[in-house]
Amino acid sequence: MDRTGSLIKGDIRRAFTYLESGPVVLVTTHTAERDDIMSISWMMVMDYEAHIAISTGPWNESYQRILDTKECAVCVPGADLLDAAVRIGTVNGSEEDKFAANHLTRTPGEVVQAPLIDECLACLECRLETVYPDRGLLIFSTERLWENPGRSERRTFHANGDGTFFADGEFYYRRDAMKKWVPEGCERFGKKQP
Ligand SMILES: Cc1cc2nc3c(=O)[nH]c(=O)nc-3n(C[C@H](O)[C@H](O)[C@H](O)COP(=O)(O)O)c2cc1C
Incomplete structure (x- = not known):
């Protein structure tokens, strides 16, 4: 795969900032058989190094592929990809x-074989660290961040959970008051709504 897309390597210190707000993400996998994508909303970032927890299970083909x-790669779609995320999350990868089907461009990462999605705002290359099979809880470390500053739709x-969604709304700047909890180098937004 050529590295010709619009994702550029980002500072890993801000990787967690793409997930802290809890967006729907697209999780890609690769095997010799095929590439696949699943939509995930049961996801949380666990620390500033962007360890990520995902809750999933054997009803998804991606679950066994990750095991x-x-x-995997955890990709953050903008609101322009909402309908793609719904379709991705309602079909199995062996079906299409x-x-x-969703006019998405795969592009290679550097660390994992799972493809990045060039149309996403960001993609995190992730390695599986810990599995809690009873609850389908997967914990990943993040190895690389790729960002796409060229996308005009910036909202995640x-x-x-009931078939409805919110896109990002109003923006509030409180960085000075939050200083204690804002590690150096993670700043992704300025003072104004992007
Ligand atoms: C918006 C959305 C969010 C979803 N979130 C999750 C989730 O958090 N965990 C999960 O196991 N499945 C979730 N799903 C379902 C999977 O994405 C779905 O089963 C998908 O078809 C699996 O694809 P695969 O079989 O190719 O892996 C979600 C689906 C949608 C549409």
């Missing part, structure tokens, strides 16, 4: 090529 390959979106 087998011990890696989700990249082709959030699932309510």
